[in-house]
Amino acid sequence: MAASAESLGAFLIGGYLGPLAILAVVLASAAIAGVAGRLVRISLLLTLPIAISVVLVSVFTRAGTHVLFSIGPFDATTEGVDFAGQTLVRLLAISTSIGLFGLTTDPRSFVLDLERRGLSSRFAFVALATLEAVPAMVERAGVIQAAQRARGLDTEGSVRARLRGVLPLVGPVILSSLTEVEERSLALEVRAFGRPGRRHLLWRVPDSGAQLAARAALLAVLLLSIGARLAGVFPSLP
Amino acid sequence: MLELRGASYRYAGYAKEVLHDVDLRLDDGEIVGLVGPNEAGKSTLCLVASGLAPASIGGTLRGTLTIDGVEAAGLATHELAERVVVGFQNPNTQRSGIAATVFEEVALGPMNLGLPVEETVERTREAIARLKLEPIVRRDPQRLSGGQSQLVGIAALLAMRPRHVILDEPTAQLDPAGTRLVGEALRALAGMGTSLLVAEHKTDLLDGLCTRVVAIDGGRIVRDGPAREILDDPALAELGVEPPARARLSRALAGLGVDAELVAATAATEAGS
Numbered sequence: 001m002a003a004s005a006e007s008l009g010a011f012l013i014g015g016y017l018g019p020l021a022i023l024a025v026v027l028a029s030a031a032i033a034g035v036a037g038r039l040v041r042i043s044l045l046l047t048l049p050i051a052i053s054v055v056l057v058s059v060f061t062r063a064g065t066h067v068l069f070s071i072g073p074f075d076a077t078t079e080g081v082d083f084a085g086q087t088l089v090r091l092l093a094i095s096t097s098i099g100l101f102g103l104t105t106d107p108r109s110f111v112l113d114l115e116r117r118g119l120s121s122r123f124a125f126v127a128l129a130t131l132e133a134v135p136a137m138v139e140r141a142g143v144i145q146a147a148q149r150a151r152g153l154d155t156e157g158s159v160r161a162r163l164r165g166v167l168p169l170v171g172p173v174i175l176s177s178l179t180e181v182e183e184r185s186l187a188l189e190v191r192a193f194g195r196p197g198r199r200h201l202l203w204r205v206p207d208s209g210a211q212l213a214a215r216a217a218l219l220a221v222l223l224l225s226i227g228a229r230l231a232g233v234f235p236s237l238p
Numbered sequence: 239m240l241e242l243r244g245a246s247y248r249y250a251g252y253a254k255e256v257l258h259d260v261d262l263r264l265d266d267g268e269i270v271g272l273v274g275p276n277e278a279g280k281s282t283l284c285l286v287a288s289g290l291a292p293a294s295i296g297g298t299l300r301g302t303l304t305i306d307g308v309e310a311a312g313l314a315t316h317e318l319a320e321r322v323v324v325g326f327q328n329p330n331t332q333r334s335g336i337a338a339t340v341f342e343e344v345a346l347g348p349m350n351l352g353l354p355v356e357e358t359v360e361r362t363r364e365a366i367a368r369l370k371l372e373p374i375v376r377r378d379p380q381r382l383s384g385g386q387s388q389l390v391g392i393a394a395l396l397a398m399r400p401r402h403v404i405l406d407e408p409t410a411q412l413d414p415a416g417t418r419l420v421g422e423a424l425r426a427l428a429g430m431g432t433s434l435l436v437a438e439h440k441t442d443l444l445d446g447l448c449t450r451v452v453a454i455d456g457g458r459i460v461r462d463g464p465a466r467e468i469l470d471d472p473a474l475a476e477l478g479v480e481p482p483a484r485a486r487l488s489r490a491l492a493g494l495g496v497d498a499e500l501v502a503a504t505a506a507t508e509a510g511s
Contacts, residue, residue, distance in 0.1 A: 125334075187333075190325075191394065199352050201355075
């Protein structure tokens with residue numbers, strides 16, 4: 001809820017002040033949660049490739065009246081720099097909001113809480129199984145790699161040698177995963193997974209009154225922001 | 239009661255049947271052992287007797303499967319799951335892949351049945367206690383040894399409290415202590431009226447656990463009778479099934495001219511005194 005409100009808010013408010021305020025709130029929250037350092041690193045890593053392309057495209061191709069400098073046929077304009085700056089602060093506000101959500105929320109708890117709130121158990125299973133599939137495949141690849149190495153496959157040394165070592169893993173990892181699918185689905189059916197109707201989950205994610213109030217406040221702020229944007233209170237989007 | 243009558247089964251996409259005219263009946267509270275060489279059709283028979291073949295995996299079944307008087311052909315898979323469960327030999331494929339702890343893994347079946355939380359917890363605790371899994375109850379199911387995974391898989395089936403249980407090599411990855419635990423749990427389950435079909439290569443487990451043993455070869459039932467009679471039959475070895483240690487010892491003693499029954503009776507008397 002907070003991540004959605006902050007991400008949408010960064011877009012709705014526009015300009016510099018709104019997204020920067022959201023960024024400050026997110027970073028303060030991350031500091032309280034003890035994940036500020038990791039959040040900054042992850043957000044910068046995620047934002048950097050998009051940021052570079054946004055800056056290059058905006059600064060040099062955005063039409064404007066004030067040319068700051070030129071590189072070949074491309075003019076860097078004040079309007080382009082302003083557009084890039086506004087886009088960057090919004091991108092940072094969004095990436096930190098989503099990053100904070102990822103760093104502070106257990107995916108399993110999140111999906112099960114969604115199921116408690118009405119998400120179908122099948123969808124919840126697909127979401128959770130997808131989350132679990134990656135580490136399971138990495139583990140399987142490790143086992144297969146060890147078996148291949150025991151039979152003389154060289155997986156160390158130069159990048160080229162390592163790449164050569166990865167290729168023999170791809171087939172067995174994918175094929176063994178596929179062959180297990182049928183038995184895995186049968187095992188689930190045996191445990192009544194296909195039964196229609198709701199199931200009673202064993203535990204619930206703690207949700208205090210303060211958290212409920214905070215979510216309600218965020219929702220109210222978001223709705224106000226939408227209203228203000230429609231009424232033209234916020235600066236126009238570039 | 240679970241009953242197969244004249245069952246012949248062909249996998250989807252295959253020209254030939256792999257089970258031929260099988261008649262098999264599991265009475266309530268009965269434990270039936272299923273033995274046979276590799277590729278004899280044991281796993282297929284488990285799938286057919288559970289109703290999963292053809293309901294889930296397709297293929298063609300001739301003959302009938304009746305579960306507690308109801309023909310399985312008319313039941314949806316979740317309705318089958320409420321009556322009969324089947325455990326497969328690979329414990330890795332038994333895991334749901336979505337449970338964070340062993341407790342949650344075992345509880346998944348009862349939860350799926352839509353049971354109230356209290357009953358789910360009670361069934362889960364009972365199944366865990368039966369297989370002495372308390373020390374690993376908070377562990378990640380993906381981080382267990384093969385034997386532990388197999389025990390968790392069986393506990394997950396027991397927690398559903400089915401009327402009929404079919405197990406395909408349930409102790410393949412278990413040490414002797416784990417095998418004993420499974421044997422005790424299955425015996426207790428039978429004592430509550432559950433019927434069981436246990437396909438196993440470990441005839442020592444079946445000896446003493448089963449009331450009846452069925453031998454299958456080439457998709458046909460070739461022997462069906464009291465456990466002791468079938469397991470003591472020298473012809474069993476010709477099927478590639480190793481007789482239990484008791485039968486081998488008896489035979490070895492008989493070869494030396496010693497009455498094995500007398501030795502066993504004397505040992506029992508001495509142990510008693």
